[in-house]
Amino acid sequence: MSAASDRDGNGPDDEGRRPQAVALFDLDGTLTDPxxxxxxxxxxxxxxxxxxxxxxxxxxxxxxxxxxxxxxxxxxxxxxxxxxxxxxxxxxxxxxxxxxENAVYPGIEAALDRLAEAGVELVLATSKVRVYAERILAHFGLARRFRAIHGSELDGTRAEKPALIRYIVETERLAAVSKVMIGDRHHDVDGAAANGIGTIGVGWGYGGVEELTRAGARMVLERVDQLPGAIITTLAGEPAPQAAT
Missing domain, CATH: 1.10.150.240 (Putative phosphatase; domain 2)
Known part of the structure; x- marks a missing residue:
C-alpha cells in the first residue's frame, strides 16, 4: 500500500483502520487535466x-x-x-x-474537503504509474487528502483497471466497506464493475456522457460541485439524484 502519510507527512495516520466509506478516484480527466x-x-x-x-x-x-x-x-x-x-x-x-504540464480542475480541492468533512475516505485508483501519480498529487497539494494512492508499476503490473481495483480492495480491506468509483472513461466503469462496484461518471474529462452511460455508469455529473452530494448519497445507499446531462 502507498499511503499519503508516507509521502508528505500530512495524510491519515490510521492507515491500519478499516474505513467506513470510500470513494475511489481516477486521476487523469477526473481530478486533473493532463x-x-x-x-x-x-x-x-x-x-x-x-x-x-x-x-x-x-x-x-x-x-x-x-x-x-x-x-x-x-x-x-x-x-x-x-x-x-x-x-x-x-x-x-x-x-x-x-x-x-497538468492542472487541477477548478473546485476539486473544495469537493475533496467536503467529502472528508462527511467522513468519506479517498483512495486514488489510476492506471498511471504510481510513482508519477504520487508526484502529481504532492505537487498540487492533494496527496494529504488521500488515505492511499494506488496505480500501476513501471513494469506494467496492475495497468488494467480490473486488476488494479481488485488489488486495492484486497490491500485496503474494502470488501465489506461501502465504496464507489469516480472516473471519466469506460475503463473506470468496467474496472469497478468487474469488482462489483458502481461508478459515478464525470463529464468534464475525456470519455463523455455517451461513453460513460453506455458503459453503465450510475450517473454522469456535469459539474465538479455536484461530486460531494452524489458520492455521499450513493455511499449512504440512497437513490442518488440524476445530474442533468
Whole structure:
C-alpha cells in the first residue's frame, strides 16, 4: 500500500483502520487535466521512433487507457518490443516535464474537503504509474487528502483497471466497506464493475456522457460541485439524484 502519510507527512495516520466509506478516484480527466503533458510526451515518443504525428492529430483518446494500448494503436503494431520502446521514450519526457504540464480542475480541492468533512475516505485508483501519480498529487497539494494512492508499476503490473481495483480492495480491506468509483472513461466503469462496484461518471474529462452511460455508469455529473452530494448519497445507499446531462 502507498499511503499519503508516507509521502508528505500530512495524510491519515490510521492507515491500519478499516474505513467506513470510500470513494475511489481516477486521476487523469477526473481530478486533473493532463492533456498538455500526456500529448506532448506521446508526440515526443513517436518522433523518437521516426513516426511523427500530424500537428492536427486528435490525441484526447490516449488519456485514460493504459499507455501500451495507445501506442499499439498509434504504431499499428503487435510488436511488443516496439511498444516498449515507445513507452520508454514517452517516459523520458513525461517523467521529468510532462507530469507537471497538468492542472487541477477548478473546485476539486473544495469537493475533496467536503467529502472528508462527511467522513468519506479517498483512495486514488489510476492506471498511471504510481510513482508519477504520487508526484502529481504532492505537487498540487492533494496527496494529504488521500488515505492511499494506488496505480500501476513501471513494469506494467496492475495497468488494467480490473486488476488494479481488485488489488486495492484486497490491500485496503474494502470488501465489506461501502465504496464507489469516480472516473471519466469506460475503463473506470468496467474496472469497478468487474469488482462489483458502481461508478459515478464525470463529464468534464475525456470519455463523455455517451461513453460513460453506455458503459453503465450510475450517473454522469456535469459539474465538479455536484461530486460531494452524489458520492455521499450513493455511499449512504440512497437513490442518488440524476445530474442533468
Amino acid at each position: 492533456y498538455p503533458g500526456i500529448t506532448r510526451s506521446v508526440r515526443h515518443a513517436m518522433e523518437k521512433l521516426g513516426r511523427p504525428l500530424p500537428a492536427d492529430a486528435d490525441l484526447s483518446w490516449v488519456i485514460g487507457p493504459p499507455l501500451t494500448h495507445a501506442f499499439r494503436k498509434l504504431l499499428d503494431t503487435t510488436d511488443e518490443s516496439l511498444v516498449a520502446a515507445a513507452v520508454a521514450a514517452y517516459r523520458e519526457r513525461y517523467g521529468t516535464v510532462g507530469l507537471y
